[in-house]
Amino acid sequence: MDVSLSELKVPELKSRTRSVTKTGSGARVDQDKLHRAGALILEAIGENVFREGLRETPARFARMFQELCYGVGVDAASEITCTFKEGGEGLVVVRDISFNSLCEHHLVPFIGTAHIAYLPREGVVTGLSKLARVVELTARRPQVQERMTEEIADAIVRGIDPLGVAVLLDAEHFCMSMRGIKKPGARTLTTVFKGLLAEDKDQRREALSLLKD
Secondary structure (H helix, E strand, C coil): CCCCCCCCCCCCCCCCCEEECCCCCCCCHHHHHHHHHHHHHHCCCCCCCCCCHHCCCHHHHHHHHHHCCCCCCCHHHHHHCCCCECCCCCCCEEEEEEEEEEEECCCEEEEEEEEEEEEEEEEEEEHHHHHHHHHHHHCCCCEHHHHHHHHHHHHHHHHHHHCCEEEEEEEHHHHHHHHCCCCCCEEEEEEEEHHHHHCCCCHHHHHHHHHHH
């Protein structure tokens, strides 16, 4: 007879993991449900959740998903907490920002790097680490790469109102590498251009060259 999530008997959830916790946004994460879900997956594949090597796995599963998905419901633009007027008129480019996220179709990772360029408006820039924080936050939720690229660009537009933004993501998707077609090493590139970097062909070409080279 099949056992539902609510009926499943699992190893006790240790007190160090609260039943309901909050992410930075105040969103509620039900650790007990995650704990039971982890146990149910193990049971569904024929494992014994009470054997020594697996007794703590449901609790680890719960903590892992809270960590990997803390960006759910959080506005990535909130990471841009400071701006400076430095008077520069050229492109600001930050390359090779590493990230990992969860493909929302299979809940397996996709891992890659983000490259960002923006053209300041009247010399207004933000701290370079803030751009990395925007990438990190948009990655910490079930995602698709195309939407993540758009969300990063939108957050920068709302955060500092630049004249233009370009974002390029380069990632390997484990749902394609480990299962299905099984093609490890295949890369997916996505781009978004906004403002002058979308409208002006020369500006767009320059930004894309800086992001890719």
